[in-house]
Amino acid sequence: MPRSVKGLWVAGFAGAATLPLAVALVGSPPSGRGFVIELGSGFGIVALSVLALQLLLPARVRPVTAWLGAEVAIRLHRRLADLLVAAIVAHVALVVVGTPANLALFDLLGAPWRARAAFASSAALAALVASSVLRRRLRLSYARWRGLHLLLGLSALALAILHALGVGRYLSSPAGLTVAALAALAVLAVVQLRLLRPRRLAGRPYLIERLVPERGGATTLALRAEGHRGRAFRPGQFAWLKLADAPHALAEHPFSYASSASRPERPMFTIKAYGGFSRRIAQLAPGTRVMVDGPHGSYRPRPGAERLVFIAGGIGITPIVSLLRSAAEAGDRRPMLLLYGSLRWEEIIFREELERLERRLALRVVHVLTEPAVGWAGETGFIDLELLQRHLPCDPHRADIFVCGPPAMLAPVLQGLDRLGVAREQVHAEQFATV
Amino acid sequence: MRRDETHWMATAIELWCLIATVAFAALQST
Numbered sequence: 001m002p003r004s005v006k007g008l009w010v011a012g013f014a015g016a017a018t019l020p021l022a023v024a025l026v027g028s029p030p031s032g033r034g035f036v037i038e039l040g041s042g043f044g045i046v047a048l049s050v051l052a053l054q055l056l057l058p059a060r061v062r063p064v065t066a067w068l069g070a071e072v073a074i075r076l077h078r079r080l081a082d083l084l085v086a087a088i089v090a091h092v093a094l095v096v097v098g099t100p101a102n103l104a105l106f107d108l109l110g111a112p113w114r115a116r117a118a119f120a121s122s123a124a125l126a127a128l129v130a131s132s133v134l135r136r137r138l139r140l141s142y143a144r145w146r147g148l149h150l151l152l153g154l155s156a157l158a159l160a161i162l163h164a165l166g167v168g169r170y171l172s173s174p175a176g177l178t179v180a181a182l183a184a185l186a187v188l189a190v191v192q193l194r195l196l197r198p199r200r201l202a203g204r205p206y207l208i209e210r211l212v213p214e215r216g217g218a219t220t221l222a223l224r225a226e227g228h229r230g231r232a233f234r235p236g237q238f239a240w241l242k243l244a245d246a247p248h249a250l251a252e253h254p255f256s257y258a259s260s261a262s263r264p265e266r267p268m269f270t271i272k273a274y275g276g277f278s279r280r281i282a283q284l285a286p287g288t289r290v291m292v293d294g295p296h297g298s299y300r301p302r303p304g305a306e307r308l309v310f311i312a313g314g315i316g317i318t319p320i321v322s323l324l325r326s327a328a329e330a331g332d333r334r335p336m337l338l339l340y341g342s343l344r345w346e347e348i349i350f351r352e353e354l355e356r357l358e359r360r361l362a363l364r365v366v367h368v369l370t371e372p373a374v375g376w377a378g379e380t381g382f383i384d385l386e387l388l389q390r391h392l393p394c395d396p397h398r399a400d401i402f403v404c405g406p407p408a409m410l411a412p413v414l415q416g417l418d419r420l421g422v423a424r425e426q427v428h429a430e431q432f433a434t435v
Numbered sequence: 436m437r438r439d440e441t442h443w444m445a446t447a448i449e450l451w452c453l454i455a456t457v458a459f460a461a462l463q464s465t
Contacts, residue, residue, distance in 0.1 A: 006440070006444060009444075010444045010447050010448055013448055014447065014448045014451035014452065014455075017448065017451075017452055018451065018452055018455035018456075021455055021456065021459040022455075022459075024459070024463075025459055025462055025463060028463075030462070030463055030464065030465055031463055031464070032464075033463075033464060034464055035460050035461065035464040036460075037464075038459070038460035038463045038464045039456065039457065039460035041460075041463075042455075042456035042457075042459040042460050042463075043456055045459075046452050046455070046456055050452070072440065072441060072444075075439060075441040076441045076444055076445060079441050079442070079444075079445035080445055080448065082445075082449075083445070083448065083449050083452060086449075087452070424440070
């Protein structure tokens with residue numbers, strides 16, 4: 001996605017987060033209170049709007065996933081947690097510094113309900129942050145954590161609104177309506193994501209037609225749309241899969257489409273079972289109904305890219321194989337290069353398919369093995385700056401570069417591309433993480 | 436190391452929120 005679009009999106013988000021401040025300014029005359037206490041109130045209002053917007057970000061709302069990309073939205077959601085915590089801390093500290101009598105509000109037994117609501121809201125948020133940071137240590141499954149995350153987030157928002165209504169200074173004015181509108185949008189987005197969308201998707205199920213074992217312990221799920229024509233997707237996009245007999249369950253997982261985009265009624269997903277839901281879904285029997293929530297993601301070549309370079313590690317090959325298969329069907333003759341890191345020769349996912357694609361496309365595949373057998377004459381180790389220098393076209397600036405793999409692989413590749421002076425706009429990176 | 440693109444996005448949002456809040460407090464306390 002071009003940087004200008006992201007810039008516009010950032011402006012929209014920042015504008016929405018501070019709109020209630022502007023409305024409060026217009027709607028209420030200067031209070032005559034001190035700067036510090038007003039600053040405290042301002043941070044409180046911003047915290048409330050950001051909290052509402054935080055619920056919107058991961059809710060797979062079209063304008064967010066289409067313009068920003070679902071993966072970027074999630075990472076932004078994580079980063080903006082800092083802003084939310086900082087705004088709350090500043091709000092509490094400044095309200096006390098500005099009016100020391102407010103210290104009495106910390107005596108929860110004697111405090112008015114508006115202070116208790118604020119305390120409960122902060123406690124919900126603290127539990128939310130702690131459960132996210134310590135999820136693995138607490139041995140919370142991904143599905144349970146998501147349920148808890150959603151519940152704590154909604155509770156924090158409801159309690160914070162209650163607190164603001166109790167204080168009543170700004171939020172009983174038009175500024176309150178602005179915050180209420182943001183909160184209502186957030187709640188609607190959550191209801192749409194968790195209640196309405198699953199019902200709609202359950203009415204458009206897919207059947208598992210075949211399960212194809214692949215190299216490297218991966219499995220391809222070949223699906224067929226049942227009673228509908230499937231949903232068109234672009235190669236490189238992904239979808240959340242979940243079981244159709246439990247449409248409202250929180251157990252679901254994002255997987256890249258691995259098939260060509262020319263047959264949306266028969267999508268394929270190649271899955272490496274790391275545990276949890278991915279293991280369960282890779283063991284399903286043919287005939288099982290699944291729900292496909294997609295397509296999402298903005299992983300695609302820029303129009304006019306003269307050549308394409310793909311850099312993948314392990315199961316990170318799936319979106320790339322979809323791009324290659326689609327390119328082969330479209331008769332794309334642009335020069336392409338694939339640098340593909342795997343553990344061993346026998347474990348190269350789609351090895352034979354890649355050989356076929358090399359014959360159909362102007363594609364060169366370079367395998368990089370971390371544990372090569374004796375006698376392997378190809379590339380070994382990790383994909384780093386030296387390896388990139390050896391294989392990238394002399395003029396990488398005219399290429400679009402797609403990188404997909406685990407974090408440990410992505411870091412040296414992106415660092416290498418930076419060192420080679422490749423512009424960020426040319427690089428489309430997607431990180432695969434296990435949950 | 437190349438920075439995650441969400442870094443500049445989040446920083447821009449944070450800076451804007453800070454400036455807007457300070458401006459709000461300055462105007463409202465006069």
